Amino acid sequence: MTGLLDKVRASSEVSRRSFVKASAVASAALATGAMAGCSNKVGMADTGVVTGDENTSETDYGRNLTEGAWVSAACWHNCGGRCMNKVLVRDGVVIRQKSDDTHEDSADYPQQRGCVRGRSQRMQVFGADRLKYPMKRKNWSPEEPHGELRGKDEWERISWDEAFKYVGDQLKRAYDTYGPRSILAHSGSYVSYNAMRPLLALGGYVGITDTTSMGTYNLDTTKLGLPSKDGGAASSNDRYDMLNAETIVLQGCNPAWASAGSTCLSFLNAKAAGVSFVVIAPSYNATAQLLNARWIPLRAGTDTAFMIAVAYEMVKLDEERGDVVDWDFLNTYCVGFDAEHMPADATTNENFKDYILGAYDGTPKTAEWASEICGTPVEDIRWYAEAIGKQHKVMLLHSYSFARCHDSEDVPQMFMTLGAMGGHFGKSGHACGTAYYAQAGNGGPSLVAAGMANVPPIDNGVDDLVAGPILWKSVLEKKYPFVGNICAVTQPREERDLDIHVIFWEHSARLQTTPDLVRGIEAHRAVDFVFCNAQFLTTQAKYSDIVLPVTTEWERPGRFGQLSNRETLLIYSQVIEPLFEAKTDQEIGRGIAEACGLDPDEVYPLSEKQQFMNEILGATVAEGGEMVPLVTVTADDLASWECEGEPQEGKVPLAEFMERGSYQVERSAGDEHSFIAYADFVADPVANPLPSNSGKFEIYCQWKKDTLDSLGFSSNFKPYPSYHPAVEGWETRSDEYPYVVYNPHYYRRSHSVYDNVTWLREAWPNPVFISAQDAADKGIQTGDDVVVYNAYGKIVRTASVLQTLMPGMVGLPHGAWVDFDESEEYDLGGADNVLCGPTVSGMAVSGYNNYNCNFEKYTGEPLVPDCEQPQRIIEL
Numbered sequence: 019m020t021g022l023l024d025k026v027r028a029s030s031e032v033s034r035r036s037f038v039k040a041s042a043v044a045s046a047a048l049a050t051g052a053m054a055g056c057s058n059k060v061g062m063a064d065t066g067v068v069t070g071d072e073n074t075s076e077t078d079y080g081r082n083l084t085e086g087a088w089v090s091a092a093c094w095h096n097c098g099g100r101c102m103n104k105v106l107v108r109d110g111v112v113i114r115q116k117s118d119d120t121h122e123d124s125a126d127y128p129q130q131r132g133c134v135r136g137r138s139q140r141m142q143v144f145g146a147d148r149l150k151y152p153m154k155r156k157n158w159s160p161e162e163p164h165g166e167l168r169g170k171d172e173w174e175r176i177s178w179d180e181a182f183k184y185v186g187d188q189l190k191r192a193y194d195t196y197g198p199r200s201i202l203a204h205s206g207s208y209v210s211y212n213a214m215r216p217l218l219a220l221g222g223y224v225g226i227t228d229t230t231s232m233g234t235y236n237l238d239t240t241k242l243g244l245p246s247k248d249g250g251a252a253s254s255n256d257r258y259d260m261l262n263a264e265t266i267v268l269q270g271c272n273p274a275w276a277s278a279g280s281t282c283l284s285f286l287n288a289k290a291a292g293v294s295f296v297v298i299a300p301s302y303n304a305t306a307q308l309l310n311a312r313w314i315p316l317r318a319g320t321d322t323a324f325m326i327a328v329a330y331e332m333v334k335l336d337e338e339r340g341d342v343v344d345w346d347f348l349n350t351y352c353v354g355f356d357a358e359h360m361p362a363d364a365t366t367n368e369n370f371k372d373y374i375l376g377a378y379d380g381t382p383k384t385a386e387w388a389s390e391i392c393g394t395p396v397e398d399i400r401w402y403a404e405a406i407g408k409q410h411k412v413m414l415l416h417s418y419s420f421a422r423c424h425d426s427e428d429v430p431q432m433f434m435t436l437g438a439m440g441g442h443f444g445k446s447g448h449a450c451g452t453a454y455y456a457q458a459g460n461g462g463p464s465l466v467a468a469g470m471a472n473v474p475p476i477d478n479g480v481d482d483l484v485a486g487p488i489l490w491k492s493v494l495e496k497k498y499p500f501v502g503n504i505c506a507v508t509q510p511r512e513e514r515d516l517d518i519h520v521i522f523w524e525h526s527a528r529l530q531t532t533p534d535l536v537r538g539i540e541a542h543r544a545v546d547f548v549f550c551n552a553q554f555l556t557t558q559a560k561y562s563d564i565v566l567p568v569t570t571e572w573e574r575p576g577r578f579g580q581l582s583n584r585e586t587l588l589i590y591s592q593v594i595e596p597l598f599e600a601k602t603d604q605e606i607g608r609g610i611a612e613a614c615g616l617d618p619d620e621v622y623p624l625s626e627k628q629q630f631m632n633e634i635l636g637a638t639v640a641e642g643g644e645m646v647p648l649v650t651v652t653a654d655d656l657a658s659w660e661c662e663g664e665p666q667e668g669k670v671p672l673a674e675f676m677e678r679g680s681y682q683v684e685r686s687a688g689d690e691h692s693f694i695a696y697a698d699f700v701a702d703p704v705a706n707p708l709p710s711n712s713g714k715f716e717i718y719c720q721w722k723k724d725t726l727d728s729l730g731f732s733s734n735f736k737p738y739p740s741y742h743p744a745v746e747g748w749e750t751r752s753d754e755y756p757y758v759v760y761n762p763h764y765y766r767r768s769h770s771v772y773d774n775v776t777w778l779r780e781a782w783p784n785p786v787f788i789s790a791q792d793a794a795d796k797g798i799q800t801g802d803d804v805v806v807y808n809a810y811g812k813i814v815r816t817a818s819v820l821q822t823l824m825p826g827m828v829g830l831p832h833g834a835w836v837d838f839d840e841s842e843e844y845d846l847g848g849a850d851n852v853l854c855g856p857t858v859s860g861m862a863v864s865g866y867n868n869y870n871c872n873f874e875k876y877t878g879e880p881l882v883p884d885c886e887q888p889q890r891i892i893e894l
């Protein structure tokens with residue numbers, strides 16, 4: 019090992035320029051399958067960017083990086099892991115990368131280990147395809163924008179001065195001529211330093227309202243009685259309590275892929291303790307395999323019908339046996355299950371029980387009834403109805419894929435209703451809540467948290483927000499229905515005009531991650547000016563006029579990894595100086611501000627380092643039932659950081675925290691941090707009411723129906739959970755489009771991020787998943803290229819034929835970079851949103867998981883495997 023390290027170190031003298039060549043060579047080696055690992059490691063060391071004299075660099079925080087030091091490095095993407103990454107930096111060169119070895123691994127005190135994505139982070143940061151300089155599209159000029167060439171044109175290098183001048187002039191022209199409603203912009207950055215601030219200071223911009231992650235759980239589920247808007251981490255129990263369950267149900271979850279890092283550990287511990295698992299999903303996914311779960315198959319987008327039938331079968335079984343439905347729980351803690359327990363604000367006499375028995379439509383919602391819709395075998399529905407009855411210790415846990423479907427607005431209420439029928443709230447060994455993202459299987463409030471950056475917000479002077487699925491259609495049609503923020507406070511529908519002239523994207527991949535991508539490209543080509551910040555030639559950079567190279571988190575003053583599990587707070591530092599001419603988002607924002615005639619110091623009153631220091635000073639940790647200061651910061655620390663603030667006493671000295679890279683609360687069974695969701699409410703529902711109007715779980719929620727009606731996208735929702743065919747989905751399949759496509763979040767990527775990393779491309783080839791039966795019908799085998807198409811677009815991918823996927827379902831992984839062929843008809847990259855359209859109903863949910871489609875063998879040129887494709891390297 020030392021030998022290799024020495025060799026790598028020796029090669030660190032190579033210049034930056036030859037690094038680019040070396041890295042390109044490395045990827046060519048990958049392409050031919052030759053010694054990829056070794057070549058890339060050399061490429062890595064060659065990235066040397068010398069940081070300057072010993073201990074004088076911005077990046078060193080007092081460490082001696084000339085000798086070599088392990089530095090806590092960011093793993094900052096949006097996959098929910100945000101795990102520990104450390105890099106060995108010597109002479110400004112990253113030599114090696116590792117994960118958490120700050121302490122011995124144990125169940126009480128697990129290491130926060132990274133996954134393959136985090137461990138490939140250096141391939142991203144130092145990728146030969148990093149954007150190095152500001153760029154302009156050759157045929158774009160303020161006078162003749164040639165929007166039709168977006169995505170096809172060549173690039174030319176420009177200086178930052180030119181870039182800021184172009185951007186400033188275009189922004190000023192749009193604000194002066196058309197006003198702030200002519201700008202469409204979005205930043206996914208949740209921190210205070212994003213480059214939206216100058217736009218806000220100039221009057222604001224039209225934004226986007228999109229249900230993305232939590233789907234229909236965004237329709238304020240506190241009105242149903244859930245603890246926070248999205249169900250949230252406080253809706254399920256602490257990880258230790260999972261060991262007390264008999265059965266854990268995971269509905270619409272795949273933490274093995276989508277809550278990576280250490281989060282599956284909690285489930286594995288439960289499995290080792292003898293807990294059995296049930297997975298309800300269209301495929302026997304990686305998590306089901308990991309946990310040896312019983313699989314209840316169902317078609318994507320049909321969970322409401324499935325759960326309604328389970329409720330019916332529970333009632334029927336209870337009539338026979340008397341020990342299935344927890345009537346005490348329903349009568350004490352819920353409203354609307356039956357006619358005797360209606361909420362005060364109900365405007366109809368209907369209730370859930372009579373609905374499922376068929377009193378209103380003559381159709382009892384039996385297992386046979388649901389099986390037709392969901393494809394779930396009748397015996398599975400009956401088995402499940404018994405298995406989640408009140409005599410069993412069951413945890414019903416969900417992620418949100420089943421709520422990212424058209425007409426899934428009743429999923430949150432129906433999931434809660436099953437929990438209430440089994441009485442699975444507020445007791446050890448029982449739960450009904452979320453298992454999502456970093457908190458999967460470890461519910462409860464955060465035990466350690468970062469503080470706020472304390473940058474005063476600038477209000478957006480424009481209230482326009484366009485719903486995700488109809489964003490591009492609205493830009494093209496120059497009108498849209500305004501309904502407020504569908505993820506926060508909705509407003510009754512109002513038809514508005516829309517006249518977009520400028521588009522700006524930062525720290526989100528909106529063109530790539532918003533439905534109706536083909537129209538998205540059209541919309542990009544229709545406006546006067548498009549610009550973005552980007553690290554690579556991502557989809558939206560490709561369709562822009564000016565691209566501003568932005569740093570990665572390894573090239574900034576450091577920050578917190580905000581989204582770790584409840585026990586851990588990660589902190590990371592700057593690793594290297596900005597590569598080439600890349601600037602941070604705040605530096606770019608300052609440049610834009612200045613070019614627009616604003617004072618950058620007013621727009622950005624705090625330096626990035628001061629913002630970081632404020633977050634450090636405000637960091638807290640749980641102790642004795644309250645949150646106390648976490649970090650000891652001395653007057654010397656403040657002076658050496660050149661930051662303002664009051665010195666303070668905490669649990670860990672700043673330097674030690676930074677060096678370690680994390681603060682993790684060591685747990686033990688029965689400790690003060692144990693958490694049972696809803697325990698207070700169940701102990702005393704009068705003293706501790708839920709946030710709903712009635713203070714109880716609302717199985718009948720008048721607010722839900724009235725709000726959905728006011729949005730004007732559909733009118734068939736009832737105040738209680740009910741079934742109606744989806745506006746698009748299994749119910750609307752036709753001879754033309756007989757299948758349903760859904761989008762699993764994929765291990766190779768975090769959304770669109772990392773899709774360009776050749777190591778990950780080699781390990782995870784990004785096929786399209788097709789069921790064995792459907793493949794046999796069409797004569798398709800694993801390895802064949804197929805075109806998947808529908809009314810919205812066409813993608814080509816190589817088939818992976820699965821026995822473990824339900825017939826009728828097509829699984830297209832989320833987030834692949836768009837790569838249209840020359841005809842612009844076939845997307846060879848396999849981007850999910852090419853097959854998602856502008857379909858809306860209910861709350862205008864982005865219903866990624868139930869679009870109709872068809873597929874055939876592809877007769878064009880065979881696809882080149884992704885890992886053999888050339889990187890998008892721009893020669894300027």
Ligand SMILES: Nc1nc2c(c(=O)[nH]1)N[C@H]1C(S)=C(S)[C@@H](COP(=O)(O)OP(=O)(O)OC[C@H]3O[C@@H](n4cnc5c(=O)[nH]c(N)nc54)[C@H](O)[C@@H]3O)O[C@H]1N2
Nearest residue numbers: 097231270272276299318319417418419420762763768769
């Ligand atoms: N590697 C990786 N991890 C990620 C992300 C990523 O892009 N990559 N993204 C992160 C983010 S922001 C999010 S929102 C989460 C998403 O996390 P999840 O919602 O858990 O992710 P999905 O892969 O969409 O869905 C999980 C599983 O649900 C099943 N499923 C799909 N549709 C349905 C349905 O209609 N009903 C039922 N019952 N099951 C269904 C499929 O088996 C699928 O594999 O993942 C986070 N983690």
Ligand SMILES: Nc1nc2c(c(=O)[nH]1)N[C@H]1C(S)=C(S)[C@@H](COP(=O)(O)OP(=O)(O)OC[C@H]3O[C@@H](n4cnc5c(=O)[nH]c(N)nc54)[C@H](O)[C@@H]3O)O[C@H]1N2
Nearest residue numbers: 206230231525526527528531551761769770771832850866
């Ligand atoms: N069809 C379909 N669409 C989906 C989904 C689906 O399941 N199916 N899932 C949805 C979900 S749950 C989510 S959360 C969204 C995610 O949608 P997005 O947030 O749009 O997706 P990301 O790919 O994470 O975009 C992050 C972008 O920021 C860039 N970036 C990274 N670091 C920095 C930085 O420091 N500064 C700047 N300026 N840029 C940076 C990355 O290169 C990347 O382009 O996608 C949604 N879209």
Ligand SMILES: [Mo]
Nearest residue numbers: 096230231232
């Ligand atoms: Mo998400």
